[in-house]
Amino acid sequence: MNLFETVTEMGHEQVLFCNGKDPEIKAIIAIHDTSLGPAMGATRLLPYPNEEAALKDALRLSRGMTYKAACAGIPVGGGKAVIIANPENKTQDLFKAYGRFVERLNGRFITGQDVNLTPNDVRAISRETRYVVGVEERSGGPAPVTAWGVFLGLKAAVKFRLQTQDLKGLKVAVQGLGNVGSNLCRHLHEHGSQLFVTDISKEKTQELKRLYGATIVEPDEIYSLDVDVLSPCALGGIINSETIPQIKASVIAGAANNQLGLEQIHGPMLSAKEILYAPDYVINAGGLINVYNEMIGYDEDRAFQQVHNIYDTLLEIFDRAKKQDITTNDASKQLADDRINRARHIKAMAVV
Numbered sequence: 001m002n003l004f005e006t007v008t009e010m011g012h013e014q015v016l017f018c019n020g021k022d023p024e025i026k027a028i029i030a031i032h033d034t035s036l037g038p039a040m041g042a043t044r045l046l047p048y049p050n051e052e053a054a055l056k057d058a059l060r061l062s063r064g065m066t067y068k069a070a071c072a073g074i075p076v077g078g079g080k081a082v083i084i085a086n087p088e089n090k091t092q093d094l095f096k097a098y099g100r101f102v103e104r105l106n107g108r109f110i111t112g113q114d115v116n117l118t119p120n121d122v123r124a125i126s127r128e129t130r131y132v133v134g135v136e137e138r139s140g141g142p143a144p145v146t147a148w149g150v151f152l153g154l155k156a157a158v159k160f161r162l163q164t165q166d167l168k169g170l171k172v173a174v175q176g177l178g179n180v181g182s183n184l185c186r187h188l189h190e191h192g193s194q195l196f197v198t199d200i201s202k203e204k205t206q207e208l209k210r211l212y213g214a215t216i217v218e219p220d221e222i223y224s225l226d227v228d229v230l231s232p233c234a235l236g237g238i239i240n241s242e243t244i245p246q247i248k249a250s251v252i253a254g255a256a257n258n259q260l261g262l263e264q265i266h267g268p269m270l271s272a273k274e275i276l277y278a279p280d281y282v283i284n285a286g287g288l289i290n291v292y293n294e295m296i297g298y299d300e301d302r303a304f305q306q307v308h309n310i311y312d313t314l315l316e317i318f319d320r321a322k323k324q325d326i327t328t329n330d331a332s333k334q335l336a337d338d339r340i341n342r343a344r345h346i347k348a349m350a351v352v
């Protein structure tokens with residue numbers, strides 16, 4: 001990878017390689033754009049196959065955070081961090097060392113809990129830095145709010161594509177029954193939808209069957225189900241050249257970040273199949289909205305009100321895509337770019 005060419009092309013302001021020996025730490029903090037405010041983005045920990053994969057993840061996720069904040073109308077920028085480690089080897093000292101790197105950025109980057117971090121790990125980071133959000137004691141953790149936003153976004157997509165507001169009897173396939181996916185299933189069940197679920201954890205699928213009468217399917221069967229909606233709530237990159245031909249759902253609306261393998265190839269492939277894709281960083285903005293509210297003084301009513309806007313924002317994006325005959329992903333980028341450029345313009349005017 002040609003590093004400077006890549007970050008220039010993607011528009012990153014800064015990429016920080018955090019390296020330490022005692023305790024051993026390898027982490028990457030990517031700050032994409034701070035035009036709207038300090039960069040916000042949670043930290044994930046994964047045993048990446050190589051350093052390039054970790055860097056690519058950090059770069060793409062942080063860019064997604066810039067678009068997420070802009071589309072949600074939240075005055076923060078986009079950042080994200082990855083720690084390269086096996087979850088089995090994580091220690092409180094590792095997170096404290098990581099927290100010191102975050103602190104040294106002096107508020108340019110504010111982080112929280114993503115894949116493989118627990119509330120306890122976030123607490124360890126917060127011992128070394130003020131710039132942490134998503135602490136359970138303050139706002140209850142972001143996942144329930146994210147799930148509510150995904151539920152509203154799914155409703156908007158169903159309204160636009162299937163011309164109905166009624167979710168009763170709607171067949172929804174949910175991939176990943178973690179913190180977000182399980183809460184989403186609860187909302188869908190309460191609205192009478194029929195659930196088809198998968199997870200690599202048998203315990204989680206059994207629990208959803210017990211609670212909501214969900215039909216359990218194997219992980220590789222989830223794409224080809226004859227359902228109305230496919231809701232990816234596990235991993236990124238799962239909408240790709242291999243899975244798109246299998247998909248029978250006419251709506252994709254889920255929480256996972258970076259769902260499209262390659263945006264410029266797989267976005268148009270979905271359009272060609274008339275599958276309506278709810279851009280991930282728009283529909284899953286509830287977590288960011290929640291932690292932003294925590295940062296400015298938590299008010300649950302205000303946070304939920306801001307999450308409600310996801311419904312209208314998605315309808316606006318679907319409409320824009322239809323009118324201009326572009327992908328929904330490109331339409332959401334347009335919306336984000338408009339807002340970011342306006343903020344840059346106002347800043348430039350203030351300097352003159």
Ligand SMILES: NC(=O)C1=CN([C@@H]2O[C@H](COP(=O)(O)OP(=O)(O)OC[C@H]3O[C@@H](n4cnc5c(N)ncnc54)[C@H](O)[C@@H]3O)[C@@H](O)[C@H]2O)C=CC1
Nearest residue numbers: 142143146176177178179180199200233234255256257287
């Ligand atoms: N937690 C939040 O507030 C937010 C989460 N997201 C994204 O939403 C997704 C889900 O987040 P969480 O629920 O918090 O994560 P989680 O870690 O609680 O849940 C993920 C679930 O996916 C399952 N899974 C992993 N690989 C799978 C596979 N191949 N097939 C089926 N299931 C598989 C895991 O066993 C786990 O149950 C992630 O991509 C995350 O980045 C995005 C915005 C905010």
Ligand SMILES: O=C(O)CCC(=O)C(=O)O
Nearest residue numbers: 041042111112113287288
């Ligand atoms: O939890 C955070 O710090 C912001 C939310 C986030 O990282 C995400 O939406 O992926």
